[in-house]
Amino acid sequence: MALTYLLFQVAVALLAIVTYYLHRKLTYFKRRGIPFEQPHPIKGNIAELQKTKNFHQVLQDHYDKFRESKAPFVGFYLFQNPVAFVLDLDLAKHVLIKDFSNFSDKGMFYNEKDDPISAHLFNLDGPQWRLLRNKLSSTFTSGKMKYMYPTVVSVANEFMSVMHEKVSKDPVLDIRDLVARFTVDVIGTCAFGIKCNSLRDEKAEFLHFGKRSLVEKRHGLFLNGFIRSYPQLARKLRMVRTAQHITDFYERIVRETVAVREKENIKRNDFMDMLIELKNQKEMTLENGEVVKGLTIEEVLAQAFVFFIAGFETSSSTMGYALYELAKNPHIQDKVRAEIEEVLERYDQEFSYECTKDLKYLNQVINETLRLYTIVPNLDRKAAKRYVVPGNPKFVIEAGQSVMIPSSAIHHDPSIYPEPYEFRPDRFSPEESAGRPSVAFLPFGDGPRNCIGLRFGQMQARIGLAQLIKNFKFSTCSKTPNPLVYDPKSFVLGIKEGLYLKLEAI
Template identity: 85%
Template sequence: MALTYTLFQVAIALLAIFTYYLHRKLTFFKRRGIPFEKPHPMRGNMEEFQKTKNFHQILQDHYNKFRESKAPFVGFFLFHNPAAFVIDLDLAKNVLIKDFSNFSDKGFYYNEKKDPISAHLFNLDGPQWRLLRNKLSSTFTSGKMKFMYPTVVSVADEFMAVMHEKVAQNSVLEVRDLVARFTVDVIGTCAFGIKCNSLRDEKAEFLHFGRRSLVDKRHGTLLNGFMRSYPNLARKLGLVRNAQHIQDFYRRIVTDTVAVREKENIKRNDFMDMLIEMKNQKEIKLDNGEVVKGLTIEEVIAQAFVFFIAGFETSSSTMGFALYELARNPHIQDKVRTEVEEVLEKHNQKFTYECTRDFKYLNQVINETSRLYTIVPNLDRKAHKRYVVPGHPEFVIEAGQSVIVPSSAIHLDPSIYPEPFEFRPERFSPEESANRPSVAWLPFGDGPRNCIGMRFGMMQARIGLALLIKNFRFSTCSKTPDPLVYDPNSFVLGIKDGIYLKLEVV
């Protein structure tokens, strides 16, 4: 009886401590006089996430509510995590660029021991991130892109052959799926040196696991929220984010690829070659003169994984949304087609690396698509030290506090982009771009933690779209969704029912 009473007292005490701790968390902004929206006790300001809204819509609603507040940032509860939600572009620039040394970390959860593929460049912080970023930066130079270019074009040629076959059978196609197959084959070839064949095989492994990697998680929303709110505790508890079958697939693919290439001395001048080279170097001398150790096999696996996922999803989604807008705006499509024909004529009908640099208007189309359909909705940072916002002494970002830059919401701000839901590539002419702050366009981030694979992603999108517009005319049909319906379960900008368009051979 005494033991039961003691355990009851302990339980009450623990509950009281937890309640007090939760109260302190959820009154974080109230005590500091910072505007915020009352949070749900468990989900914070994420109550509608994966119910009725995707993350883009949640961020958009929060941004719109406080956009006129004149506060440089407002409060946002990412589950239990009180984050500084940036409203002011000057503060965004400080966080991402000017004061980057104080905001170099993201504060994401990763577990290199239990979940090795989570310890990749996108998630890592501190010295691990800096060393890996320095090691990998040389793999995405213009010179390396030029090496990979013929490989991407060869996949694009196969893509065109498949598209012609499909259009001959049915003029109405689901283009979002088809461009995803193209990017899977590009990434599979460039990152792994493997002919994925997903363009012709609907059950191809790479296509299947590429799709599942963004959907299948080890745990549900609340436990994932716990890992996001308490990453250090979650790491100590040995929690794992990625599903086991996802881990097993990428470990098998990478280790087998590395073993075969090393045994047979295969060189392909692709991303995997670069990773293997860094793995086999005992020491790597960086551009700043620093000497670091080569990559471990676990680091190789993690980087190959994130290169595949990031390159596959972002590029294919952007291409799909671009085709949707070009079908809805035939005058823009015609202008792109004219440019493609003129560029190819200039280069003797050869699709060379130099062609992609000449696609000026196509590039504006891609930029405008990335603005209107921002695939990843926000940029995350974490403050190392207490930070007083310049010009706003009453607004302080505390040491260890998360910072959210809501890029997708910024991209739809009418004070920055008038009539933001109108598709207008001219927004990204040199003249109009010069009149906006650089941080007004953030699909690839900005500053030292911008997307390291931006050049590659843009290259494959330009190649794919240029050849599609050269070969086919896209138009809407009765199956074309209007408006698009977004998937609330997807963190990236996913749609529910695909994008059906009518295609005619030019």
């Protein structure tokens, strides 16, 4: 009886401690006098996530609610994690660029021991991130892009052959699925040196696992919320986020590819070659004079994985949404096609690296697509030290606090982009772009922690779109969704159904 009573007392004490801890967390902003919306005790301000809203809409609603508050940031609860939700572009610039040294970390979960595929450049913090960023920066220079360029063009040429075959049989096609196959083949070739053949094989492994990697997690919403709210504790508890079959597939592919290339001394001038070169360097000297070791095979695995997933999804979605808007706006499509024809005439009808850089209006179309359909809705940062917002001494970001910059919501702010839901590529003319702060456009982030694969993503999107628009005329049809219905369970901006357009060969 005494033991039962003792256990009861311990349980009550633990419950009281947990309740007090959660109360302190969920009243964090109230105690500081910072505007916030009353959170759900478990889900915070994302109670509707995966039910009726995707993450983009959750952040947009929060941004719209407080946009006129004049506060540099407001409170936002990501599960139980109190996050400084940035509204002011000047503060965004301080976080991303001016005071980057205090906000270089993201505070994301990764576990290099038990979940090695999670320890990639996008998630890593501290010295690990800085060392890896330095090591990998050399793999994304303009010179390295030129090496990969012919490979991308060859996949694009195969893409055009497949497209002509399909259009001759049925002019109405799911363009979102087809551009996904194109980017899978590009990334598979450039990252792994493997001919994925997903353009012709609907059951291709890379396409199958590429799609599953974005939506399948090891845990449900509750445990994923715990990992997101308490990443360091989750790491100490040796929690794993990546589904095992996803890890098994990419680990097998990477280890086999590395082994074959090293054994047979194969050189392809692709991303995997560069990773293997970094792996086999026992020591290297960084720009700051620091001497570091080469990559481990686990680091090679993680970087190859994130390069594949990031390059596949962002580029294919951007291409799909761009073609959707061009089909709805034929006058813009005609202008893009005229530019492509004029530029190709100057380059003897050859798609060269220099040629695609001259497609200025096409690039405006891509940028406007990235603004209107921002694939990843936000940027995450974490304060290393207590930070008083310049010009706003009442607003303080405490050491260790998470910071969120809602890039997608900023891209739809009518005070920055008038009539934000209209597709207008002229917003990104040199004249209009010069009139906006640089941090008003954040599809690739900004500052030292911007997207390292920016050049590659732009290159494959330009080549793919230029080839498609040169060869086909796109228009809407009865199967074209209008409006688009987004998948609430997808963190990136995914749609529920296919993106059907009518194509006519030119």
